[in-house]
Amino acid sequence: MAMLGKRRPTRERSGVSGLQGRQAPREAPDDRGAGENEPRGITIERLTHDGRGLAHDALGKTLFVEGALPGERVEAAVHLTRKRFDEAHVRELLEASPERVTPPCAHVDRCGGCDLQHLAVPAQRRHKQVVLLDLLARQGIETPGEPQLLAGADHGYRRRARLGVKVGAEGQLHLGFRARHSHRLVDIDHCTILVPQLDALLAPLHRQVASLDAPRLVGHLELLDSDQGAVLLVRQLKEHAADCARWLAFAEEHRLHLAWLAGRESPALQWLTPTPSLSCRVPSAPDASGAAGELTLGFAPGDFLQANAEVNRLMVTTILTWLHGLEGTALLDLFAGVGNFSLPLASAGARVTAVEGSPAMVERLADNARANSPGEHLAVTPRQADLNDAAAVKALLTEVAPDTLLLDPPRDGADVVCAALAVSPVRRVLYVSCDPATLARDAARLVHGGYRLTRIAVADMFAHTSHLESMLLFEHPRTEQRRQGATPDG
Numbered sequence: 230m231a232m233l234g235k236r237r238p239t240r241e242r243s244g245v246s247g248l249q250g251r252q253a254p255r256e257a258p259d260d261r262g263a264g265e266n267e268p269r270g271i272t273i274e275r276l277t278h279d280g281r282g283l284a285h286d287a288l289g290k291t292l293f294v295e296g297a298l299p300g301e302r303v304e305a306a307v308h309l310t311r312k313r314f315d316e317a318h319v320r321e322l323l324e325a326s327p328e329r330v331t332p333p334c335a336h337v338d339r340c341g342g343c344d345l346q347h348l349a350v351p352a353q354r355r356h357k358q359v360v361l362l363d364l365l366a367r368q369g370i371e372t373p374g375e376p377q378l379l380a381g382a383d384h385g386y387r388r389r390a391r392l393g394v395k396v397g398a399e400g401q402l403h404l405g406f407r408a409r410h411s412h413r414l415v416d417i418d419h420c421t422i423l424v425p426q427l428d429a430l431l432a433p434l435h436r437q438v439a440s441l442d443a444p445r446l447v448g449h450l451e452l453l454d455s456d457q458g459a460v461l462l463v464r465q466l467k468e469h470a471a472d473c474a475r476w477l478a479f480a481e482e483h484r485l486h487l488a489w490l491a492g493r494e495s496p497a498l499q500w501l502t503p504t505p506s507l508s509c510r511v512p513s514a515p516d517a518s519g520a521a522g523e524l525t526l527g528f529a530p531g532d533f534l535q536a537n538a539e540v541n542r543l544m545v546t547t548i549l550t551w552l553h554g555l556e557g558t559a560l561l562d563l564f565a566g567v568g569n570f571s572l573p574l575a576s577a578g579a580r581v582t583a584v585e586g587s588p589a590m591v592e593r594l595a596d597n598a599r600a601n602s603p604g605e606h607l608a609v610t611p612r613q614a615d616l617n618d619a620a621a622v623k624a625l626l627t628e629v630a631p632d633t634l635l636l637d638p639p640r641d642g643a644d645v646v647c648a649a650l651a652v653s654p655v656r657r658v659l660y661v662s663c664d665p666a667t668l669a670r671d672a673a674r675l676v677h678g679g680y681r682l683t684r685i686a687v688a689d690m691f692a693h694t695s696h697l698e699s700m701l702l703f704e705h706p707r708t709e710q711r712r713q714g715a716t717p718d719g
Contacts, residue, residue, distance in 0.1 A: 257286045257304075257306070257315065269302070269323055270304045270305070270323045271286060271294075271303060272284060272300070273297045273300065273302075274299065276298070276299055276356055278363070278364070278666075278695070279344075279695050280694075280695035281294060281295050282299065282301070282303075284303075284305070292314065294319060295316075295317070295344075295409075296319045298326040298328060298329055298348060299326065300324075301324055301329070302323040303319045303320070303323055304319070304321040304323065306319075329347055329348070330348070333346060333421045334420070334693075336419075339409070340405070340417065341409035342406050342420075344695055345695055346693045350383045353689075353692065354687070357697045358378065358687050361665055361687055362375075362376065364668070365669055365672060365682075369676075370672055370673060372685055374685075376685045376687045377547070377684070377686040377687070379540055379543040379687065379700075380540065380688075380689040380692075381537065382692075383692035383693065384422060385422070385428070386422060386538075387420075387422045387427075388534075388536060388538055389451070389534065389536055390406075390427060390451070390452045391451050391452075392405060392406070392431075392449060392450040392452065393407065393414045393449050394414075394438060394444070396445045402435070402439050403416055404417070404435045406420075417431055418431050418432040421693075422693060423452075424454050426458075427452045427454055427459060430461070437475070437476075438450075442471050443467075443472055446465055446469055447463060447465060448466050455486075455505075455509060456510065457506070457508065458485070459483075459484075460505070461479075461480065461486070463476060463488070463489040464490050465489045465490065465491045465496075466491075466492070466493055467491070467493070468491045477502070480501070486500075486505045487500070487502045488500045488502075489501060498529075498530060498531070507530075508527045509526055510524065511524050511572070512524070512546050512549070514549050514573060514574075514577035521546070524573060524576065525601060526567050526572070526597050529589070532567050532587075532589075533590070535569065536690065537691065540688050544661070544688050544698075544700065545573050548659060549573055549574070551659065551684055552574065552577070552579075552659060556577070556579075557579075558578075558579050558632040558633060559582070559630060559631045560580065560582070560631055560635065561626070561629045561631035561634045562581055562583045562634075562636075563584050563643070563646060564585065564637045565611075566585060566637070568593075570661075571598075572598065575598070575607040581607075581608060581609045582610045582625070582631070583612065584613070584614050584616065584625060585611070585613060586614065588613050591613045592611075595609075595611045616638075616646060617645050623653070626649055626650075632655065633656060633659070634655050634658050634659070635658075635660075638662070638667075640663055640664040640667065642667030642671050643660070643667075643671055644670065646671075647675050647678075648674060651674055651677065651679075654679060654680070654705040656705060657704050657705075658680065658703040658705075659701070659703075660672070660675075660700070660702075662698065663690075663696075663698050665697045668699060675703050678705075679706070679707060680704065681703065681704050681706065682702070683702050683704050684700075685699070686699060686701075
């Protein structure tokens with residue numbers, strides 16, 4: 230997912246190794262020496278997967294130009310030289326694209342969080358659909374038409390964020406997100422993509438940290454929205470009684486749930502305000518009348534939680550639509566978290582085995598299953614396992630013998646799981662991905678194992694960023710034939 234406050238690795242941005250180091254910006258060669266009537270600058274040919282403009286200079290060398298859009302003519306300043314290509318930014322915009330818009334955020338030129346704000350939102354979403362199709366095509370994977378688009382609001386959507394805190398040598402305080410391509414913090418007092426109740430805390434938090442006796446002891450701050458209100462987590466490098474009292478007063482003033490992680494070594498979460506029962510809601514399967522209800526998911530700080538609640542709900546309802554006919558079937562949910570997909574699928578009648586690597590999240594998943602089925606337990610069996618262990622994955626497939634498998638892995642993907650599925654196929658595999666490159670790799674493994682891609686969707690989880698969330702449904706013809714009692718040749 231796009232990570233506010235985190236720098237994207239340079240290697241992943243370019244796909245090419247051989248970093249030669251930063252240099253002072255220089256102007257990219259253009260065609261101005263060819264004659265007085267020749268146009269200035271360079272023409273942007275297309276957008277790359279990470280949202281930069283791609284062009285070629287007068288010498289034919291590839292340029293990746295930040296902030297440039299297809300069809301635009303720009304003067305580009307090179308800020309990083311590599312052997313086979315250069316990285317640049319727009320020095321002067323000569324001819325603008327009709328899809329260029331004024332960025333909604335005042336911090337756009339410095340903050341590294343939202344890199345597509347200069348592109349109209351409909352064009353951002355088309356770009357993400359094209360990127361997914363292109364990456365799959367490069368693996369030789371046929372797609373069933375255009376990806377379905379799952380999109381919500383393009384502002385005020387993000388329900389969690391991590392804020393860096395740093396005190397300079399002269400005592401100047403910086404609180405905000407990382408600058409683009411840098412560890413330097415950009416002071417942020419307003420963020421257009423945060424949900425309003427978290428955005429409203431940014432300026433007060435800056436004043437609060439500045440008022441502390443020992444602001445250097447604050448490592449970072451985490452903000453989280455829940456059905457019970459906003460949560461503030463303070464990473465405190467060393468306990469400080471007077472500052473603890475100041476944080477408690479701040480939490481009372483702003484009606485926050487307050488916790489901190491104190492200590493440099495093995496810090497433990499400690500609630501400074503009464504321990505809350507944090508939760509959020511997701512849709513359940515429709516009942517006999519067609520009316521959809523809601524399920525409540527309890528969670529704790531540190532648990533994985535989709536950052537965009539509205540788009541997450543769209544993903545859940547889409548999955549319930551795609552995976553029809555679940556009544557009584559065995560379903561294996563891998564990387565299950567606290568039950569974001571497991572519980573809705575169980576509400577549709579599936580017998581779900583939900584597997585997660587974190588023991589704490591496995592416990593919360595079990596609590597959520599009990600809490601959402603008073604009197605009659607949802608058919609969810611929580612399990613803890615290392616899903617990067619081939620033997621553990623093979624054992625799960627053998628024991629559960631699932632009709633359907635859902636996986637929602639981290640950015641590294643699910644190579645081990647997909648390798649096992651290619652050898653031991655199941656009827657349907659629904660892959661939820663936050664990284665299109667590892668998704669394409671894993672999808673190729675499934676297709677080579679006999680699966681067909683039958684449905685595809687792009688979820689615009691992070692508007693104004695190049696981050697791409699997607700869902701793919703694969704079906705295996707041989708397992709369908711077995712399910713219907715036919716032979717592979719029949």
